[in-house]
Amino acid sequence: MPDDAENPGGILTLRVTRVIQETHDAVSLELSPATARSKPIDYRPGQFLTLRIPSELTGSVSRCYSLSSAPHEDGPLKITVKRTPEGYGSNWLCDNAVEGMDVDALPPAGVFTPASLDVDMLLFAAGSGITPVLSILKSALAVGSGHCTLIYANRDEHSVIFAAELADLAARHPGRLLVVHWLETVQGLPTGAQLAALAGPWSHREAFVCGPGPFMDAVSAALIGPGADRRRVHVERFASLNGDPFRADTAAPADSVDCAVVEVELDGRTRRMPWPRHQVLLDVLLAGGLAAPYSCREGACSACTCRLVAGQVRMRRNEVLDDADLAEGYVLACQAVPVTDTVHVTYS
Numbered sequence: 001m002p003d004d005a006e007n008p009g010g011i012l013t014l015r016v017t018r019v020i021q022e023t024h025d026a027v028s029l030e031l032s033p034a035t036a037r038s039k040p041i042d043y044r045p046g047q048f049l050t051l052r053i054p055s056e057l058t059g060s061v062s063r064c065y066s067l068s069s070a071p072h073e074d075g076p077l078k079i080t081v082k083r084t085p086e087g088y089g090s091n092w093l094c095d096n097a098v099e100g101m102d103v104d105a106l107p108p109a110g111v112f113t114p115a116s117l118d119v120d121m122l123l124f125a126a127g128s129g130i131t132p133v134l135s136i137l138k139s140a141l142a143v144g145s146g147h148c149t150l151i152y153a154n155r156d157e158h159s160v161i162f163a164a165e166l167a168d169l170a171a172r173h174p175g176r177l178l179v180v181h182w183l184e185t186v187q188g189l190p191t192g193a194q195l196a197a198l199a200g201p202w203s204h205r206e207a208f209v210c211g212p213g214p215f216m217d218a219v220s221a222a223l224i225g226p227g228a229d230r231r232r233v234h235v236e237r238f239a240s241l242n243g244d245p246f247r248a249d250t251a252a253p254a255d256s257v258d259c260a261v262v263e264v265e266l267d268g269r270t271r272r273m274p275w276p277r278h279q280v281l282l283d284v285l286l287a288g289g290l291a292a293p294y295s296c297r298e299g300a301c302s303a304c305t306c307r308l309v310a311g312q313v314r315m316r317r318n319e320v321l322d323d324a325d326l327a328e329g330y331v332l333a334c335q336a337v338p339v340t341d342t343v344h345v346t347y348s
Contacts, residue, residue, distance in 0.1 A: 011246060012041065016101045017076055022161045026082040026128060027094050028068060030075075034102050041077060043108030045070050045117075045139035046132040046208070046236070048303075049079055050295045052104040052246055053089050062245050063089030064238050064301055066132035066210075067108060068162070070139045077108075080161065082128035106245060109295040109303035112236040114206065117144030122202040124195075124219045126153040126211030130161050132236055133210055141173050149202045153182040153190060153215065196222035210236040230324050237320050238301060245297040260338035265309075265346035266290055275338050280316070281306075281345070282333040292347070297334045304333040311343035 018030040048066040069078035117140045125133040209219045259274040285292040295303035299317035308329040313336040
């Protein structure tokens with residue numbers, strides 16, 4: 001999370017500058033800083049914002065929404081929100097967001113972003129899962145050199161978010177972009193075999209997948225067969241947030257508690273610091289003045305992921321890392337507590 005002296009704790013106050021009705025049940029909100037800033041809000045294609053949304057019952061709730069804008073556009077941030085049944089946050093924004101309204105947000109976060117924009121990509125999206133995928137796609141076409149194939153599933157033609165923008169991108173990049181639409185009302189729900197057949201010609205590419213859970217599971221199964229490199233398949237998963245990631249947590253004084261020692265590689269620097277055994281790693285790093293990335297604080301979004309180089313940790317909760325991620329040493333800083341006396345982690 002970037003250091004922001006103008007906003008203690010990194011919390012951003014953003015102003016809605018435009019509301020765009022994308023479909024009958026989806027809106028895009030363009031957001032700009034509500035006050036003058038000394039530096040722009042940096043983000044990477046495929047990242048998301050965590051918003052604080054008013055609630056009469058609890059005061060506020062926190063929800064994560066992917067950015068559909070792309071960094072190279074050098075314009076306002078834009079999130080796209082689709083109504084979900086019983087979804088408080090999405091329904092509140094669709095019903096109440098108006099131009100001029102201010103909203104608190106955490107800085108852009110998330111690891112659903114390409115390491116390189118110059119590789120060939122296979123993009124799978126369903127419904128509002130197109131939001132981060134569009135950000136990646138626009139970035140790859142504008143500043144990268146690879147070829148992209150997008151397979152986009154929706155219920156019907158009226159549910160296709162960004163239909164006109166996708167058609168325009170395909171027309172402007174005929175040699176680099178292929179868009180394949182799948183409509184449930186026409187073709188039914190795609191089966192695993194159909195997804196594998198759709199992916200077939202491009203299954204060797206770096207793949208990014210976002211949409212409802214069953215869709216992502218089916219696509220992942222179709223792409224990750226025997227002998228396949230699972231590291232080339234990137235899936236964006238969110239879980240509902242129950243806590244308040246906007247709260248300011250501080251670590252207990254290191255000299256008053258039993259501590260391990262953690263060595264951290266972050267932003268090209270290495271730091272060693274005491275790690276109280278009852279404290280999660282993220283809180284220790286933030287209290288130590290390090291700009292460690294995070295968003296949900298609940299082990300549900302992967303924004304705080306780092307890799308264990310040496311030592312052992314235990315995670316209190318994990319909703320996003322699978323067995324293969326764990327085997328490669330990836331852990332969630334917002335949930336990790338030390339097991340061994342010394343631990344070495346890296347964010348590189």
